[in-house]
Amino acid sequence: xTAAQCRVKNRGMTYCLGIAVDRGLVFVSDSxxxxxxxxxxxxxxxxxxxxxxxxxxxxxxxxNLATTQSVVAQIEQDIxxxxxxxxxxxxxxxxxxxxxxxxxxxxxEQARDRVQRGSGDFVPxxxxxxxxxxxxxxxxxxxxxxxxxxxxxxATMPFLQIGEVKYxxxxxxxxxxxxxxxxxxxxxxxxxxxxxxxxxxxVGPPVECCIYxxxxxxxxxxxVLDEHHEYLLTVRRLWAESLRQAFDSLPDVPGxxxxxxxxxxLR
Amino acid sequence: xTAAQCRVKNRGMTYCLGIAVDRGLVFVSDSxxxxxxxxxxxxxxxxxxxxxxxxxxxxxxxxNLATTQSVVAQIEQDIxxxxxxxxxxxxxxxxxxxxxxxxxxxxxEQARDRVQRGSGDFVPxxxxxxxxxxxxxxxxxxxxxxxxxxxxxxATMPFLQIGEVKYxxxxxxxxxxxxxxxxxxxxxxxxxxxxxxxxxxxVGPPVECCIYxxxxxxxxxxxVLDEHHEYLLTVRRLWAESLRQAFDSLPDVPGxxxxxxxxxxLR
Numbered sequence: 001x002t003a004a005q006c007r008v009k010n011r012g013m014t015y016c017l018g019i020a021v022d023r024g025l026v027f028v029s030d031s032x033x034x035x036x037x038x039x040x041x042x043x044x045x046x047x048x049x050x051x052x053x054x055x056x057x058x059x060x061x062x063x064n065l066a067t068t069q070s071v072v073a074q075i076e077q078d079i080x081x082x083x084x085x086x087x088x089x090x091x092x093x094x095x096x097x098x099x100x101x102x103x104x105x106x107x108x109e110q111a112r113d114r115v116q117r118g119s120g121d122f123v124p125x126x127x128x129x130x131x132x133x134x135x136x137x138x139x140x141x142x143x144x145x146x147x148x149x150x151x152x153x154x155a156t157m158p159f160l161q162i163g164e165v166k167y168x169x170x171x172x173x174x175x176x177x178x179x180x181x182x183x184x185x186x187x188x189x190x191x192x193x194x195x196x197x198x199x200x201x202x203v204g205p206p207v208e209c210c211i212y213x214x215x216x217x218x219x220x221x222x223x224v225l226d227e228h229h230e231y232l233l234t235v236r237r238l239w240a241e242s243l244r245q246a247f248d249s250l251p252d253v254p255g256x257x258x259x260x261x262x263x264x265x266l267r
Numbered sequence: 268x269t270a271a272q273c274r275v276k277n278r279g280m281t282y283c284l285g286i287a288v289d290r291g292l293v294f295v296s297d298s299x300x301x302x303x304x305x306x307x308x309x310x311x312x313x314x315x316x317x318x319x320x321x322x323x324x325x326x327x328x329x330x331n332l333a334t335t336q337s338v339v340a341q342i343e344q345d346i347x348x349x350x351x352x353x354x355x356x357x358x359x360x361x362x363x364x365x366x367x368x369x370x371x372x373x374x375x376e377q378a379r380d381r382v383q384r385g386s387g388d389f390v391p392x393x394x395x396x397x398x399x400x401x402x403x404x405x406x407x408x409x410x411x412x413x414x415x416x417x418x419x420x421x422a423t424m425p426f427l428q429i430g431e432v433k434y435x436x437x438x439x440x441x442x443x444x445x446x447x448x449x450x451x452x453x454x455x456x457x458x459x460x461x462x463x464x465x466x467x468x469x470v471g472p473p474v475e476c477c478i479y480x481x482x483x484x485x486x487x488x489x490x491v492l493d494e495h496h497e498y499l500l501t502v503r504r505l506w507a508e509s510l511r512q513a514f515d516s517l518p519d520v521p522g523x524x525x526x527x528x529x530x531x532x533l534r
Binding site for chain 1: 316
């Protein structure tokens with residue numbers, strides 16, 4: 001795959017996951033960036049912002065790396081400069097998501113304006129998961145689209161994914177619900193990430209994890225699992241063994257009977 | 268999602284899988300077609316062609332339904348009319364795949380020529396998995412792309428998927444290798460299909476299965492699992508229970524330690 005193709009497809013070149021359960025929030029992100037098989041890098045895709053006792057945010061980024069970095073830089077600058085809009089002054093998580101969405105659209109437009117028109121393979125878009133809590137509100141997560149609009153998690157969809165989302169979705173579909181403990185949500189997120197890394201080379205370690213307990217208004221607890229981390233290796237081995245055992249315990253498919261569609265007889 | 272969007276994305280609106288192990292071939296396909304949430308249909312995506320003792324083929328189709336139907340109709344007509352090129356006269360599986368690829372490209376071009384230029388959301392492309400055996404050759408499968416070219420399975424990639432391929436890939440990555448028995452390959456294919464149906468509403472039953480034993484030059488054995496088929500219900504229940512047990516048996520993620528990246532202090 002050429003770098004140009006990868007720029008087109010680069011929203012798939014990452015996997016970030018946010019989970020909102022009753023007891024709090026879980027965030028997990030991979031660290032691989034890719035603009036072609038010959039341009040692989042490692043960058044953190046998890047950015048955290050906290051004022052203890054007041055507000056705490058985690059921001060997960062997918063998409064064009066230049067855009068996501070410029071968005072994060074703008075967010076930090078707006079905090080530094082005490083701008084009229086920032087994660088510091090947003091009154092609700094919706095306000096914060098709307099602000100991030102507008103920064104994202106603005107940075108992507110700036111990038112597009114710099115390239116000649118018709119450069120169809122240049123995709124400066126980025127998407128984000130913003131989660132956290134502001135005092136007086138409640139812990140929540142939002143998926144911010146490249147167009148700047150966003151959706152919340154819900155009781156029926158308690159997790160949000162960006163990037164290469166499909167490989168790791170089945171386990172989340174089965175495990176995650178609002179009553180899931182934070183520990184189980186984190187464990188399911190790591191399994192989901194491991195399955196994704198196993199099936200897609202463009203998603204890779206280190207795996208960053210952050211858990212936030214609802215109401216704590218703290219920076220939460222952060223963990224980095226590099227590819228040699230004992231827990232990641234253990235989960236990978238045990239999960240593979242368990243899946244194999246689960247598979248072996250399934251009954252064989254019953255004897256096949258002939259049925260529609262009829263075979264076209266060659267003659 | 269509008270029908271137009273779905274026509275653009277319709278290659279995802281199906282899941283077909285072919286597996287080539289040492290002992291033979293396994294084919295599994297779903298039956299849901301979709302051109303928007305308001306246009307759901309059920310069509311077989313598995314087409315078989317056989318001359319006992321001479322040659323046997325299974326053809327799995329994904330993509331634009333009108334195109335796939337016209338391709339299959341052309342293939343059947345070429346057999347009927349004893350055309351100079353057909354699945355009946357192809358000397359090798361490569362010849363057969365090349366023939367199907369050319370029919371596919373031709374039908375897609377015909378469809379595109381019928382619509383006004385610039386109807387960007389009209390995607391008449393289709394892709395196929397063709398598998399089988401011709402006497403004197405060996406059992407194999409090929410993925411035929413919308414451009415008409417094709418790739419074979421291999422010892423390192425013994426399965427080929429078309430359509431909505433990602434949800435069901437992790438289990439195949441873990442289970443399928445050339446030495447896998449036909450029974451296990453079929454079982455893994457059904458689990459892969461079930462996981463896909465569970466995570467994506469555009470892939471649906473009945474599930475068609477076909478197994479072909481290498482060297483048999485027979486039509487193979489065919490099985491249709493509708494949504495109420497006892498085996499499908501059993502696999503779904505047991506697999507969910509086993510995954511839950513496997514998940515519960517994993518150790519919890521160790522206590523999180525603070526580490527990079529540093530949290531941006533809001534102030």
